[in-house]
Amino acid sequence: MQNRKYQVFISSTYSDLVEERKKVLDILLMAECIPAGMEAFVATDVEQFEVIKKVIDLCDYYILIIGQRYGSINPDTGISYTEMEYDYAIKNKIPVLAFVLDEQTVLPDDKKENEPDKVERLKAFRAKALTNRLCSIWKNTDELVGKVAVSIMTAKETIERPGWQRGTDFDEASLRRTIMKLQEENENLKVKLNDAIETVHSFTEIKNVAFENYDVKIDYHYTPTGSYRRSGSIEKKLPEIFKVIATQMMDVSLTESAISDAIKSKYASITGCMVYFNDSQQIKVILNQLRALGLIYSSWSENAGKLYWGLTIKGRRYRDEMIVVKENVMSVDNTEE
Template identity: 25%
Template sequence: MIDKRYHVFISTTGADMQAERSVLAQTLASLGFFSWGLETRTPLTTAFARRQIDDCDYFVLMLGSRYGELSASGVSYVHLEYIYAITKQKPVFVILHESPETRSPDFQEKTQEGQVKFQDFRRQLQRERDMVVTFREPRELEVILRHAMPQLTQRYPSLGWVRPNDGPMQALQAENEKLRLKVQQLTTLGRGRSTARPTPVDAEVEQAFVDIEEKPAPLEVPVVRGDEVVAFDYRVHAYQDGNFRELRPRRQMSWNELLMAMGPGFRPPAPEEDFARIINDYLNISALGDVKDSMPRAHATARCQINIRALHAIKMQLKNNKWIVPVGRDEKHRILWGLSPQGESQLNKLMAGQRLETGS
């Protein structure tokens, strides 16, 4: 097995997040990741930070209760790093403090303008990113990372880094050399095969032709019917008698129901990151019924977040069914997804049927 390591750029707001940053760096190191990042920033460090982001495999942003030190443009350095990472299409994992207002006054923004910018940035992260988690105490970060980083690397595979002098790497180089020789032989055969008795190498190349011709095509994810049901978990804050609990209910929906819930969110087309926002907004409206079993007197729900794996599966299926297709890019070079003619037709048919049922 090849010992692959990944580089992670950590973006935080500075001294107010020192304890959390320390836990983050130590946990990443224990998981086999290299962590980079800058604790203090000036206009002179911006170019260095961008070079680190260029070379990193993953970008982790952790936000407490501050917007961060401002650049000359009035945007915080953390915000600028986030924008740059997005433009470079780096996989982004966001960690937010669950209740920033409860942190020490020393860790709060001192001005009204700073507080507004912080809240706007926090909402932007929750709206744009699909991998967003919250924490209360620094000690929770280790558990969060041990759970989330394997999902991040599986969902967004990266080249990473492999030690150049270890045994597995040498074996890989030897295999590459063997394949190179095979390609040369295949090229020779393509120009015309000799009638002479084949050598062992020729026989191996002939077998390679057979293997290529007989190798079956990879299986595709099947197209689902609209009435088929999918189950998924999500996290929600449920409020009852002045208190709240974090619950993890399980929801079952048909693919038609999911299309009706998410389809309007792609009119007009929206970037990939909006998948999470669209379904979380829908869950925020409809989650109350799911929590009644465990909290019968619950009167409100908020902060719904669908399970990351479930979100990925739903996105893949909507795309595989060709209900949602790429239609271009926005000004940030992000791929925009919109309803296909097939998806538009299906959604209109479902909405018409719903209006007939409700009599509206």
């Protein structure tokens, strides 16, 4: 349709393909597309990947560029974030245009994978991408740019997508007022929902739920580069663990994985190493304890297909008591002698 623009997500490893990404961006702009992804959306952790999935959902096409690096690996899935993006696009039926670097191309060492495990994973990822009917092989940057230009123009003509079109038939001022009103109503509903959750909890309260005297012990392990597996443990009172979780939450809900990462970052951050909890059920036990105390609640997201955890009003009060800086008020005697 005339004046319609198509949003295109660009996925690849980053440091080894900086120049290629920039030139692909230029080509998409020349093709009157709206680029998404790029430097602003390079997934390096679970939370960023959750944001990226929402961006992919809004895109009309997905471009995958594979070089000779596999990229950062998600500790939960064991595959790279780039491959996770590709799998998500395929699962959600976003048309994928894949561009795989010729295996015979010679690159500098800093642009190649040197870890044997990642080399094998990259090989498998390449093989999977090559099964895509819209996949091309490229040998240099110029060839990549040319193939992207042809592929995106062909895709626009042969694969119908909704695209984006300038809105002209609306009163902008009225629309803004409506949005502000809906946002206000949404916030009020959130407060009422949390109040309802807390009220229900008060009727089903479990007696004598431990908090102040609950000793939490979480065993973990990690493997330094070139060394053997090592172990460690986190030993804290439950209120200290809650403080970490609640501070990370603020006004957002988090997945169990994000909560685990927050605890690891606070108490088990090992430079250059991925840390793994020995007992995968331990975090669930902690979250259930905090829920029984009425400090947090859980909600299932149909869109994301995930369980999220957030603070109740009681939980926010406890958090604020823990972290809010209070003035040191001194008593002054103004009695005249």
